[in-house]
Amino acid sequence: MKKRVTIHDIAKLAGVSSATVSRVLSNSGYPVSDKVRCRIQELADELHYIPNQIGKQLKTDINRTIGVIIPSISNPFYAAATLGIEETARKNGYQVFLCNSRQDGRLEEAYLQTLFEKQVKGVILSSISGSRDPIERLIRLGLQLVAIDQPLDVTEAVQIGFDYRQGGRMAALHLIGQGHRAISYVTASLDRPSRRQIYEGFTEALHEAGLSLPEGYLQITEESVLRESAEGSFECENGRALARKLLALPARPTAIFACNDMTAFGVLQQCAAEGVSVPDDVSVMGFDDILFSSMVSPGLTTIKQPDYEMGRLACEVLLARLDESGLEEKQEEAGQKLLKPRLIERASVKRLD
Amino acid sequence: MKKRVTIHDIAKLAGVSSATVSRVLSNSGYPVSDKVRCRIQELADELHYIPNQIGKQLKTDINRTIGVIIPSISNPFYAAATLGIEETARKNGYQVFLCNSRQDGRLEEAYLQTLFEKQVKGVILSSISGSRDPIERLIRLGLQLVAIDQPLDVTEAVQIGFDYRQGGRMAALHLIGQGHRAISYVTASLDRPSRRQIYEGFTEALHEAGLSLPEGYLQITEESVLRESAEGSFECENGRALARKLLALPARPTAIFACNDMTAFGVLQQCAAEGVSVPDDVSVMGFDDILFSSMVSPGLTTIKQPDYEMGRLACEVLLARLDESGLEEKQEEAGQKLLKPRLIERASVKRLD
DNA sequence: CTGAAAGCGCTAACAC
DNA sequence: GTGTTAGCGCTTTCAG
Numbered sequence: 001m002k003k004r005v006t007i008h009d010i011a012k013l014a015g016v017s018s019a020t021v022s023r024v025l026s027n028s029g030y031p032v033s034d035k036v037r038c039r040i041q042e043l044a045d046e047l048h049y050i051p052n053q054i055g056k057q058l059k060t061d062i063n064r065t066i067g068v069i070i071p072s073i074s075n076p077f078y079a080a081a082t083l084g085i086e087e088t089a090r091k092n093g094y095q096v097f098l099c100n101s102r103q104d105g106r107l108e109e110a111y112l113q114t115l116f117e118k119q120v121k122g123v124i125l126s127s128i129s130g131s132r133d134p135i136e137r138l139i140r141l142g143l144q145l146v147a148i149d150q151p152l153d154v155t156e157a158v159q160i161g162f163d164y165r166q167g168g169r170m171a172a173l174h175l176i177g178q179g180h181r182a183i184s185y186v187t188a189s190l191d192r193p194s195r196r197q198i199y200e201g202f203t204e205a206l207h208e209a210g211l212s213l214p215e216g217y218l219q220i221t222e223e224s225v226l227r228e229s230a231e232g233s234f235e236c237e238n239g240r241a242l243a244r245k246l247l248a249l250p251a252r253p254t255a256i257f258a259c260n261d262m263t264a265f266g267v268l269q270q271c272a273a274e275g276v277s278v279p280d281d282v283s284v285m286g287f288d289d290i291l292f293s294s295m296v297s298p299g300l301t302t303i304k305q306p307d308y309e310m311g312r313l314a315c316e317v318l319l320a321r322l323d324e325s326g327l328e329e330k331q332e333e334a335g336q337k338l339l340k341p342r343l344i345e346r347a348s349v350k351r352l353d
Numbered sequence: 354m355k356k357r358v359t360i361h362d363i364a365k366l367a368g369v370s371s372a373t374v375s376r377v378l379s380n381s382g383y384p385v386s387d388k389v390r391c392r393i394q395e396l397a398d399e400l401h402y403i404p405n406q407i408g409k410q411l412k413t414d415i416n417r418t419i420g421v422i423i424p425s426i427s428n429p430f431y432a433a434a435t436l437g438i439e440e441t442a443r444k445n446g447y448q449v450f451l452c453n454s455r456q457d458g459r460l461e462e463a464y465l466q467t468l469f470e471k472q473v474k475g476v477i478l479s480s481i482s483g484s485r486d487p488i489e490r491l492i493r494l495g496l497q498l499v500a501i502d503q504p505l506d507v508t509e510a511v512q513i514g515f516d517y518r519q520g521g522r523m524a525a526l527h528l529i530g531q532g533h534r535a536i537s538y539v540t541a542s543l544d545r546p547s548r549r550q551i552y553e554g555f556t557e558a559l560h561e562a563g564l565s566l567p568e569g570y571l572q573i574t575e576e577s578v579l580r581e582s583a584e585g586s587f588e589c590e591n592g593r594a595l596a597r598k599l600l601a602l603p604a605r606p607t608a609i610f611a612c613n614d615m616t617a618f619g620v621l622q623q624c625a626a627e628g629v630s631v632p633d634d635v636s637v638m639g640f641d642d643i644l645f646s647s648m649v650s651p652g653l654t655t656i657k658q659p660d661y662e663m664g665r666l667a668c669e670v671l672l673a674r675l676d677e678s679g680l681e682e683k684q685e686e687a688g689q690k691l692l693k694p695r696l697i698e699r700a701s702v703k704r705l706d
Numbered sequence: 707c708t709g710a711a712a713g714c715g716c717t718a719a720c721a722c
Numbered sequence: 723g724t725g726t727t728a729g730c731g732c733t734t735t736c737a738g
Contacts, residue, residue, distance in 0.1 A: 004494060004707095006714095006715060006716085006717095007715070007716070008715080008716095010715090012716090016724075016725085017724065017725045017726075018716080018717095018725095019717080019718085019724075019725065019726080019727095020716060020718095020723085020724060022715095022716065022718090023723095023724090024714085026717075028717085028718095030718095030723090031723060031724095032723065032724080033723060033724085036723085036724085048490060049468070050469060050470055050494075051470055051715085051716085052470065052472065052714090052715050052716075053470045053471045053472070053715095054407060054410050054416075054471070054472050054714085054715075054716090055411055055412050055714070055715025055716040055717090055730095056408050056715075056716050056717075057407050057713080057723085058408055058411050058715080058716075058728090058730045058731065058732090059716050059717045059718085059729080059730050060717065060718095061730075063407075065471075068451075073426075073432050073435055073436050073439070074429070074432060074433060074436055074644070076427070076429060076432070079426050079432045080427060082426055082451075083426050083427055083453065086426070086451065086453045087453070087455075090453075090460075090513045095450055095452070095467060095471070096450070096451050096452075097448055097449070097451075098421075098435075098439065098449050098450075098451035098452060099439075099448070099449075100436065100439045100440070100443075102440075104711080107443075113403070114448060116403060117403055117404055117405070118406050118407070118448070119405065119406070119407050131414070137401060140732075141357060141403075176729095179437060228712090233644055236644070236648065238548070247633075258722085265645075265648045267452075268650075269647075269648060272650055291427070291586055291589070292618075292645045292648070292649075294622075295589065295621070295622060295645070295649060296616045296645075296648060296649050296650065297621075297625055297650055299650065357731095358732095359731055359732085360732070361731080361732095369708075369709085370710075371709095371731090371733095372707065372708075372709060372711095372733080372734080373707090373708060373709075373725060374712080375731095375732065375734090376708090376733090376734095379732085379733075381733085381734095383707090383734095384708095385707070385708080386707060386708090389708085391707085395723080404732085405730090405731050405732075406731095406732095407731075407732090408714095408730070408731025408732040408733090409731075409732050409733075410714090410732090411713095411714045411715065411716090411730085411731080411732075412714050412731080412733045412734085413714085413732080413733065413734095461713045555730070558724085633731085637725050656708060677714080698715075
């Protein structure tokens, strides 16, 4: 493992100063005679010069890196969002630091801190933590933050929002429209804004139709520790457990709405295990529309949340802010984009007459 | 956006030199009087000092960052492997640069280069590219490389191998054992070692049983451009397309083996679309055992490749090498771990009598 | 125990 | 066009 070659090595060999070498190798556009320029290029190629970005960054404080903090890479929803982020980052010459917070607010904060220490200037965050203080401090220090998926109660952050409430309403409306009256709701802990909003929209629409969520029809995970298991199958397991309770009820619901597709898969599995046919015996709806929702059978009827699109948009907004934040100081007011839900009808909901 | 506070700021306020501040704030264990130490700590807390890791790294050339290059984050197999990597990295105080090569060898090389420029000392790679030269050069410059999933023809790299050939054999043996004779194989382009090995193991076992892969029963994707579509559903689409051809054959096979689970899902979908019942009309097997293989119905019979485990192991091996590479020069010979396949029987294969 | 000084690799005024 | 110099934030000899 030999020593790495620096611009000084090249400068010495070329008989010029390292400043000149820097000028040509960094494509600064600074005038350098063609003769010298060629010579330097030649040497760089020959010696396989690889610039040390750390040196460069310390000097310029410019760094083409963004951070991404998500709660669970095992959930294809976040995988797809990450893909959208990574792709637009790459197209713009940026790299991505991926951080998996495992639904752990403390870990999320630690990651945020580490990213900042590494001089990352922009972060896309699906926040699990409620604490605003550390986040606001970092923003005041110049960090650009874009929140996806989970609304963040911090005014300086851009929000790529999603109308969860409306999504919840749509789910309820669809079920009601299909003739269902005994409708139940299965959800992980309501400690996150997104889940709460879906829940609110859902029950709201139910109430407007003169329906309610009777005792036992609302199943919420009791353990708030919704950690990713090693296999990443926690959400699914959770769906199974909650479905088990539901199916044990004396008066079974005719329809089950789950807070996301992963949970809905668990419900589907449990139904299959107990010989309950979907959609003939019970209808099931999910939320997210991850890739696999079209692959299970029956195909899962669900509310689409545009994962990839959301990631792409978040990254575009972030990079735009990163670019301009150097130039103009007046940031256009932290915009709030709001993406819309869409009903995806497949085969897991049966029409009741 | 105010200026960031540095050790010099603190030094000035404390009336000491920046060297002293560095000594206490970096936990160097260097003796500093308790009085001064406390004062510095106090100031650091008060001013919310955040160390600049770039400065530190330029000086020490130590950096707790690894790179991960995978072909597709949309495939849950890689998502799970990434989870395993990220988790062990975090436990050891490392961060992960995630790179999605999109099955593109050139992109893979570009990422490798960028990582190296950012002074990343270790990379976990599922390589798509055949070119060894640039990789070998980086290794000679001190980069530690751990190959997962795809064998890498570079002796200095550690391999976390998987016995694909054996996996292919197991699949064939299982199908044969269940009484199948008309067996077909559906695969994406055989340009990758893993796919080739599965194929070889599979056909080998077939031949040993006196069977062959008749005309039309071997379906290989023609377009070598197996790029991730925006939705990440390419592999699945591919499975559908290949299954369509298979089902159009005058003499349909009784069993279809797919090169991975994502492709198998496509096969499943196409069967459903054409009213072909699995496993009654045709049996289907996959490869990988991703999380969703247990969720579809019928549950997919498949060959397990330990994704999470593979990521964890790769990361452990990498970090071990990173730790020791500073101390001793003699690296234990680039070990080759070989993980074993396992048959996961579910409901997508029917016993023929 | 503490400080002065050098330097990691690079860039950017500022001279010439 | 090119070189000199200073310095980004930090650590680390080496003196004292």
